[in-house]
Amino acid sequence: MTERVDFDLTDYPITDPTVGKLKALLGATPIEVDRQALGPAGACYWIADDVAKQNGASVQHGWMIEWLPNVYIQAMHHAVVKLPNGQMVDVTAPQRAQPSDGVTAFIPDDSVPVNLQWPASIENRYVILVDDEDVEQAIQQYRVNNSAMIAFNKWAMSVPGASWSPFQGWQAPAWPSEQPSDEPLRSSFRLMHEARRRIRDRYL
Template identity: 35%
Template sequence: MQYHIPKELPYNFLKSIDIFSVEQVKIDAVDGSKKLECFNNVKMFLKSTSWEIQLGWVFAQLGNIALKLNAHAVVKLPNGSFRCVTPSEHGASEINFAPDDSVASLIVNDRLPAKIYPLVSNKVVDQFVKLENFENKMRLENNKYAVAYILDQKYQISNQLIEVFNNHQK
């Protein structure tokens, strides 16, 4: 199972985690930018302009059971609008982006964080989300051994998670 970009965001849930503003931002990748390297891409791009970096969140969803917020960096233009200079890994032309200046305090070793939330009340989903969040913490710290252990733990509950996933589809 993989996360996908949601067609519709769960706005009521987003409000419950204090995200009130989500903007559609055009992707206009620049030469030399790399997929999954938004922070470095923006820093490189800003060397030739006086614009600013804007940190925030983009969204991925695992069926109807979990929502993942991935920290993301875009360029903030003088008029206050945003531009994404990083190529999409999914071929999208726009992203849903929630600006959040607090992301800067969550960056570790120049790695951007993620936050994963359950969308349903279920013991297996809760366990999966806990593992996902711990994996993110270990990824930020570059602890490869812990990441490998967590991946094994997620594998061990995968059949149960698939069952829950299938039971919560529309």
């Protein structure tokens, strides 16, 4: 069984000298957005939408910037609440390492559409900071895995009566007996986490 390896990424410091590489990737530099966690990690679009509706505010999409210092920078698509006065607040709990009342490094960007009815498997973007084949392999296999998940989600959306929520996952009155092969998901998962294990042993 493949050991799952998840890194405790930390908030990206927006004054770090590597910020120029981030700007080259995304066309902008991050700002700091206050974090007030009102819902769990992994459900930012739906939490931000609910909070915005309750407070006469709007949702601002963009990229949450985190990093594994000196190894890579990760830009994950994200949603925050934009108040009527223009102030932005990140209302989603952070991942493992960050404090819930800190600040999120964030680049506003409304160019990527989000459909709240279905999973949003928007691919992370990366700036690699080291010359390391394992880092490149881990990111490449993540992309393969994410593409396989998108393909599965498209198939699931076509099943009569199927529905999805960020808290309960997929549900359907009955799933077809013939389903897409999960081999791309399983093989990319294995290769991704094997590369991550080597990265962990080398840098952490």
